Structures are given as structure tokens and as C-alpha cells.
Amino acid sequence: VRTSDVFELLRDGRPRTRAQLADATGLARSTVGARLEALLRLGLVTPYGGGTSTGGRPPSLFALNPTARVVAAVDLGATHAVAAVTDLSGTILAHRGERLDIAQGPGVVLDWVERTVRDLLRRARRPQGDLAAVGIGVPGPVEHSTGRPINPPIMPGWDRYDVAGHLGRELGVPVLVDNDVNIMALGERSTHLAEVDDLVFIKVATGIGAGIITGGRLQRGAQGTAGDLGHVRVSHAGGVICRCGNEGCLEAIAAGPAVAQRLRADGLPAQDTQAVVDLVRGGNVAALREVRQAGRDLGEVVATMINLINPSVVVIGGLLAGAGEHLLAGIREVVYQRSLPLATEHLRIVASRAADRAGVLGASVMAVEHVLSPEAIDAAAADSAAGATPTAVAVTADG
């Protein structure tokens, strides 16, 4: 019998009595009492109603305490960084976004992360000891099990750098690292698609990538490179050479820089992806046309993805999705023409609603999942029993 057996029941946030917990687990009341005591000592469970008891009788309801601990959530982009401190329900307590160039390398960037996390903890008025884990997304492929970026094309100096180890030493907590698009998929789902088990999140910005959730679980693939949409070959991009060295990659014709370049060739002031978005918002016809065509090119690969993965929702995010319906219209145009009717019958293709918070929210989900996993709960309970700091709330077996 593990402490996590009792905790798993309480994770949904609904308060329960000791008797209900005993019934649901089939455990003896005394066993449930001991496990509850461990969870109360950890602070992860709290007497429901705040613990104001009368006449010395212990309170009879217990619930998850999402404010017990906090996690730090960090979303690193190519030229931008967002960090937040959230509680265990994903509520943001403090956050900060800044321009930060990932190409400055792990030393500079992780220093910023460490300083910012400490500062956000202060602003959230939470002591360092309340921090339970860090979740961090980076713009490149990551070996999730070790927390190291692997050959990331736009992150010079980061190849196989021990991000998890570095931050773990500085902040003294477990650090979970993943690709930025994977955490965006988690963040989008937690925000308003919690009931959707098969979901693809596509980021269209400087690069193009996808986070894939199937059967309710994030799919990273064997090496953590699943969802690499950007380097799929598209049929009518024959001559274009991609920065990866191959020919005709989707990214080379449909990502922000490619669209910007074509507009510049037309004499328009499109120095980067944001400028493209601004032109579209300003109603520039050439920009509208190019973004819609980028959508069609994307649609070719999205149609293939739908055939292969059969999601029920495709979410389009990233900077170029800020161009509004034009990108989505191009995608839909091709997808509904190309994909099988059964696969698109109930399919929704939607713009990201979590938008520029998708990353931090997903990083928070990833960190919280770790903190509340059965393994972590049981390890914490064991540590706590060994260390044995006395608890203010006593739980008796017959309460």
C-alpha cells in the first residue's frame, strides 16, 4: 500500500472523508489514516474547510491543497523568454517575459532563468523551499529522459548541454526539459481542451513544429523528435534549399522567414515574421496572399499528419498564427480536400487560445505532473518519514 494510492483519489480536488477513502481503496481505516498523515505532513493534502475544528475533533474532510507548493515554468524561444511561478493547479502567481537570444548560449540564458525564478518567487511571496520543480521548454529537439537538447539547429552551444543538471544544482529541485512545441501542446490542452485525448499543436514561427498528444499522452517518439513537421518535403517546393541541407522542406517555404523574404522581394518592409503579421493586420493584399499560400503549403503536411495520427483537434499557434484567419483558411482549404472524410468528419482546426501563454502553462503542467506523480509522492513520503519534521495536524486512525 503506497501513499500515492490514497493521493491519486484526491488529485481531482474533490474533498473526501476518511471513510470514503477507505471504501474507494479497500484499505483499512488505520492504513488510510497513516497515509493521510504523510500527505498532511507534506502539505499536499489539507483538512477541507481550513482545519478550523471544534472541540478538538479532527476535521472529517480532506482535499488536495494546490497552494502547498509552487513550480517554476519557463518557455524559451529563439529570441524571447517567458518565465512564471504557478501553484499546483497551474494558476500563475507571477510571471515575466523578455527579449532574450537563445544563441547567447546556456551560460547566459540559464543564469537569466535562475535569477528570474528567484525573483518571481519573491514577487509571489513564496520561500525558495516551496519550489517543488522546474519545467522548461527550449526551441529544439530534447532528449527528455536526460533533459539535454540534441543537435538543436538554432541553439548554438547547447548541443547535449545538461540543462536539467545545471538548473537542478542551482535551484535544488528536479528539472524537466522538453521541446517548446511539446509543452505548448500540454498548455493548450490544460487551458480549454482538457477533454480532448487526440490533439496536435502546430507552431508556425521562425520554424515549424508540432506537439502530438494521442490517447491523452504526449508522444515524444523514440529519440524525442516526434512532431518534426518543418522538414517534411512538400510537393511544389522543388528547388528551395532548407537550412537543414535538404530540398523542399515545408519550413523553407512556409515558416515566417520564408514568407517575409518573398514579401521583401516584392519591395515590402517585411524584415521578420512579426512584420509579416503587422502587414496582414494592416490589410496588405500581397501579405494576405502569401500567408494564405503558406497555409496551403502547411495544409499539405497537416493533411498527411491527419491521415497518420487522426487527431480530433488541430491547434495552430506561434507568431505567424497571429496573422488571424488567413493562415487557417489556407490550411483548411487543403486539408478538407485531401484528408479522408472519416478523419475530418469531427475534426476541428482552430487557432491557439492559450497563445503566448501556451508555453509557460505547458511547462507548469509538465512540472506539476512530475511533482504529483505516484513515484514522487511515495519518495517524498518516505523522505518525510525519515526526516520526520513534526506536523501541526495530527490524524488519528479512528477520526
Next chain:
Amino acid sequence: VRTSDVFELLRDGRPRTRAQLADATGLARSTVGARLEALLRLGLVTPYGGGTSTGGRPPSLFALNPTARVVAAVDLGATHAVAAVTDLSGTILAHRGERLDIAQGPGVVLDWVERTVRDLLRRARRPQGDLAAVGIGVPGPVEHSTGRPINPPIMPGWDRYDVAGHLGRELGVPVLVDNDVNIMALGERSTHLAEVDDLVFIKVATGIGAGIITGGRLQRGAQGTAGDLGHVRVSHAGGVICRCGNEGCLEAIAAGPAVAQRLRADGLPAQDTQAVVDLVRGGNVAALREVRQAGRDLGEVVATMINLINPSVVVIGGLLAGAGEHLLAGIREVVYQRSLPLATEHLRIVASRAADRAGVLGASVMAVEHVLSPEAIDAAAADSAAGATPTAVAVTADG
């Protein structure tokens, strides 16, 4: 405390003592004894050593009894059917393969399935009451939750037919239905890739489809159409119209019938896919060349699939895979040129070893997974306690 909590520990087949089970579950010996009694009554667990005890002392070791029950496993193709009866470890006790045209409709085909299952049970010398479930694969998309084929293109008369309900009524057991390629993926994995969590099985025959296993689980997608490789558009098949109505589908240029047609146009006797395989085996140069080109066309889509899913093994099966290394060579040629180095670094592309048994073996895996699932174990234990047929093996709490 559920019976399945004890059973889950015994599923690996290793014998354990009552004390070991109590330690591992944290349950009281008396509780473990009661759960064991239920499992012994169901026959799913047996005293290790065959139950020959001396001096009235109950035997001290217990193990999974894979011979306790049997399942029927059926693989229906377009023109061929294979059925088997296996025990709970997937060992085939009796099997039969026949030419059978799926287009004859559910009445004729499911009659054959029912008669064949009864006959195989007799040949395996197992009473009808030993049958615990049926697993069945069909050559088209299936709504797995209801066991109904949905708009299957080569199965006239089967659309939304209640396959699971029909066979369940006739045979009196749960019936699991899935797409044939999905069960082939399960069968291939169970045969010799048990340690591989990210695996794609591609069937190349009259049609082209894939079964996708990621994170150790079969991925069916939101509507059960995941893995539909055959109707992905390939770049240089512009003018060819597919039977699905779209242009340039992979299947229209790389499946068996397309290859056969091109060889017939060259004056060769290639009436069907098997004839193509025979020509290749006979060393016909034109047939070799066409199969290799089919491999290259396949490779285009497989490269995309690898970018999106990042499997560690791609298995090529189906009738055209019988053409040997030529098909695989074409696939490899394109994949290693197109896919990202990180995704192909540890990738293996191999021919199916389970081959024409992949389907029945996978159908058996699907049926056994259901029979041994915690939900089924607990339901069976409850039924058995209510029905209460007396058991020959008594288990005492202090044994």
C-alpha cells in the same frame, strides 16, 4: 483492494509465495489469501508445480496459469482468412487459413468465423466454456469502442455492421474488433519486438496501411483511422487517380495492383500482387525495378511518418513485402536521404518476421489483453463469488 491488484503481480508468469504477494502489495496475508482464492477459482492462477501437495499442506507458490482459458484470434483479409485458438500466452493450439472473400458480406464471413472457431476449439480439445474472448481484425477502418467497421472501402455490406455484437451473441464471449494493420503491429511486437515501445508496422498489399505503437501503446486516433498511409499524396504521382477519388495517393502508385498494372502494360503476366512477387523471386528485371520504385514512393511517405512519429523500428509486412529486399531497399534509399539524422540514427527498417501470422498473433494479444485487464479480472471475480461454483483448491489465510 481489488483482485486485480494481486493478479497484476502474477501476470509476468513468475511464481510467488503468499508472503511475497503480501509484501509487494502491502496487503494483509488474509486479504492476499482471499484474492488468491478468487483467482484459483477462476483458474487464472495455479499452485506452482501442478498442485501436487504432500501431507495436506497447501502448496506455497502461485503463478499465472496461461492454459486456463483460450481465446479465438481471427485475421480477415480482402480475400483470405486465418483463424486460430491460442492460450493466454499466445501459443497457437489450432489454426486454419482459407481463401475467403470479405466482399461476400458479414453474414457469410461471420458464419465462417463462428463455425471455424467452434471447430478449432474441438481440434484443440477445449470445451466452449474455456473460450474467454475473440479478437478479430478486418481490412478497413474500425470504430474500436463499438467494434463496427466504418466506411470500409473494400468491405461492401459491412459499413457500421455490429461485428462485435453478432459474434458475441453467437459465441457468448466479449469480441474485440480492430483494423487488420493494427493487430499486425501488435502481433509483430509480441513475437520479437517486445522491448520496442515506438514501432510502426506497414502493410503493403492490395492496399497500404500502418499500425502505430508509441509509448508502448497502439494508437488508433480519434476515429480509429490513424495510420492511413495509403491515401497520403506523393509528389511525383500527379495524374494518377486513386479509388478514393483523390489524385496522387501513395496506394494508387505503390500498392500491389498498381505495380502489377505497370508490369502488364510491359507485357508481363502480372495479374495480381502475388504474381508480382513471383516475378521478382524469378529474377525478372522489370519486376525488380518496379518493386524498388514502389519502395522509393513508399519511402517518401515513410520519411514523413518518421519525422512525425519518430519510431525506433519500422516493420514492412504484407504480400508485397514477400518480394524480399527490393522493396525495403527502395524505402531505405529515400528515408535515409530525407529524414533528420537524429530520427534515423537508431532507426531500424526491417521485414516482418511474424509475416502471415502477424495478424492472428496480434488478434490473440488484443483478446488476451482484454481477458486479463484489471476490469475483466475484477468483474470475473465478482461474478464467480456471486455464482459460487465450488473450487477444488482450498486456500487458507494462514497457509
